[in-house]
Amino acid sequence: xxxxxxLLVRKQEGDTxxxxxxTSLPDQENLSVYMRLxxxxxxxxxxxxxEKLTLHERFKLRxxxxxxxxxxxxxxxxxxxxxxxxxxCVYSVYKKNKIEKTExxxxxLLVVNDEExxxxxxxxxxxxxxxxxxxxxxxxxxxxxLSLLILFIWVIPRVxxxxxSVCVPTLKNTAVYYRILQ
Numbered sequence: 001x002x003x004x005x006x007l008l009v010r011k012q013e014g015d016t017x018x019x020x021x022x023t024s025l026p027d028q029e030n031l032s033v034y035m036r037l038x039x040x041x042x043x044x045x046x047x048x049x050x051e052k053l054t055l056h057e058r059f060k061l062r063x064x065x066x067x068x069x070x071x072x073x074x075x076x077x078x079x080x081x082x083x084x085x086x087x088x089c090v091y092s093v094y095k096k097n098k099i100e101k102t103e104x105x106x107x108x109l110l111v112v113n114d115e116e117x118x119x120x121x122x123x124x125x126x127x128x129x130x131x132x133x134x135x136x137x138x139x140x141x142x143x144x145x146l147s148l149l150i151l152f153i154w155v156i157p158r159v160x161x162x163x164x165s166v167c168v169p170t171l172k173n174t175a176v177y178y179r180i181l182q
Contacts, residue, residue, distance in 0.1 A: 008109045011079050019074045021089035021106040028091040028102070031069055037085030044074065058082075084112045 011017055021031060033043040045054040048069045055063055059076060066073045069091075076083065089104035 007107065008111070010111050010113065012113055013080055015079050015112075016075060016077045017079060017083075017108070017110060019076075019087050019089070019106050019108050020071075021074065021104050022071045023089075023091045023102065023104040024070075025091065025093075025102060026070070028069060028093050030092045031072060031104070032090045032092065033074055033087060034090065035083075035085050035087050037082075043087065046072070079110075079112045081112050084110055086110075 009017055019033065021033060029048050031044075031046040031048075035041045035043045041056055041058075043056050043059060044063065044065070046052070046065070046069060053065060062077045064075050064077075066075070086107070086109050088107040090101050091104050092099050092101045094100075
C-alpha cells in the first residue's frame, strides 16, 4: 500500500465532517473506508460495477456520499465523541486471481470534543509553553553563572600570573642589560 497525506480535524459534538477519498489509478473497482480508535471498523464499502453502497450500522443514518469512485466525498453528520479516530480510504481491484489494494488519498485523524476548548486552559498547550520558557530561562541563567564562576576562579588568576611574569623584569635581567650597555 502506498502512503497518503494525513490531516488532523478537530470538531465538536453535533458537527459535520467530510472525508475526501481519491486515487489517480484508473482501474479501481471498489472503495472501502475504514475507521479505527479501539478496533478497526469498515465504515463503508462501495462496489463500482453494481453501484452498491454498504454502510456500517452505526453510520447508516448519518453518512452520505457524493462523487465517483475515484473521487468520492464521504460526509458524516451529527458527530459524537465515539466517532473520534483515524479514517482512511482503500481502493481495490481484482487482478490475476487476487485482490490488489491501494491506500487512497484522504486519511483523516478526527478528534471530537464534547465541550468547547478554552484557549487559556493548560490542555491547549499554553501552560506548557510558559513552563518551557521558565525552564529555559533558569537553564540559561545557570549556564551564565557557571561561566562567570569559571572565569573568576580559573581564567583570571592564570592570566594575571602570566602578565606579571612577562611585564616585570627580574633583577637578574636588569643586571645583564646593564652590563651589555656598558
